[in-house]
Amino acid sequence: MPFVTRFAPSPTGYLHRGHAFSALTAETAARQAHGRFLLRIEDIDAGRCRPEFEAAILEDLAWLGLQWEEPVRRQSDHLSDYADALRDLAGRGLVYRCFRTRREVSGEIGGAPHGAMEVFRGQALPPGEEARRLDAGEAFAWRLSLEAAERALGGFGGLAFIELGQGSGGEHGEIVARPELGGDVVLGRKDLGVAYHLAVVCDDARQGVTQVIRGQDLFEAAHVQRLLQALLGLPTPVYRHHRLLTAPNGKRFAKRDQAQTLRELRARGMTPTEIRREMGFD
Numbered sequence: 276m277p278f279v280t281r282f283a284p285s286p287t288g289y290l291h292r293g294h295a296f297s298a299l300t301a302e303t304a305a306r307q308a309h310g311r312f313l314l315r316i317e318d319i320d321a322g323r324c325r326p327e328f329e330a331a332i333l334e335d336l337a338w339l340g341l342q343w344e345e346p347v348r349r350q351s352d353h354l355s356d357y358a359d360a361l362r363d364l365a366g367r368g369l370v371y372r373c374f375r376t377r378r379e380v381s382g383e384i385g386g387a388p389h390g391a392m393e394v395f396r397g398q399a400l401p402p403g404e405e406a407r408r409l410d411a412g413e414a415f416a417w418r419l420s421l422e423a424a425e426r427a428l429g430g431f432g433g434l435a436f437i438e439l440g441q442g443s444g445g446e447h448g449e450i451v452a453r454p455e456l457g458g459d460v461v462l463g464r465k466d467l468g469v470a471y472h473l474a475v476v477c478d479d480a481r482q483g484v485t486q487v488i489r490g491q492d493l494f495e496a497a498h499v500q501r502l503l504q505a506l507l508g509l510p511t512p513v514y515r516h517h518r519l520l521t522a523p524n525g526k527r528f529a530k531r532d533q534a535q536t537l538r539e540l541r542a543r544g545m546t547p548t549e550i551r552r553e554m555g556f557d
């Protein structure tokens with residue numbers, strides 16, 4: 276059984292301790308399984324991603340002593356793959372155009388009865404109105420239609436994935452996917468034509484990833500991604516969501532916290548060996 280995992284950072288800032296922990300967890304697992312460790316740069320958001328951050332990611336990971344297979348996959352080089360997948364879904368009526376602004380969407384979600392899941396569910400506009408808005412050149416996002424997806428699959432009951440780590444509530448083992456947790460997620464952003472979940476499932480499949488190892492904060496994403504795999508006929512990897520590293524004050528590390536970036540730690544004289552040891556890797 277091949278073992279292929281990846282670390283998939285977005286070059287929107289410098290890597291911090293949390294990223295180092297994630298990358299080391301994935302690379303160590305690959306090494307122990309005599310498997311492969313890939314690096315993927317998730318840079319579809321051209322407005323937020325910067326080449327200097329990408330260069331810094333490569334430099335910081337190499338400094339930490341990580342080794343990954345070449346070539347590194349850069350999502351911005353594969354936009355046509357994601358467009359093809361979206362066209363496939365659109366052709367089967369599984370996505371719809373959503374013209375709402377971000378503010379309108381949060382207004383509608385905010386109006387949900389107390390305790391209801393705060394996710395967006397919508398539907399395509401009546402054809403006449405949609406045509407009018409398209410003619411007027413209004414921008415739209417493509418959203419997954421959970422309703423159409425559920426119909427196409429005859430329900431979500433058969434969708435499951437294996438969690439070898441821990442979900443956000445400690446779940447592990449065989450998990451029945453609950454894609455409704457994400458609502459009608461955006462698969463094609465207004466400004467970019469693609470969005471995170473779609474790019475990730477396409478790439479994990481294209482790169483032959485068998486183990487998705489990443490932070491617990493992305494556990495809910497697995498529920499949505501499992502559905503997309505089913506709709507697009509892609510294999511489902513095994514998931515291993517790891518605990519999130521927290522600062523001594525109990526808070527998660529964030530990209531804006533400059534003091535915890537790997538560059539800053541390096542500038543302060545910390546060595547890769549010390550970082551590895553501190554995180555429990557030898």
Ligand code: GLU
Nearest residue numbers: 283284285317475489493
């Ligand atoms: N690019 C995502 C991030 O930086 C990770 C995506 C994934 O591992 O699935 O949070």
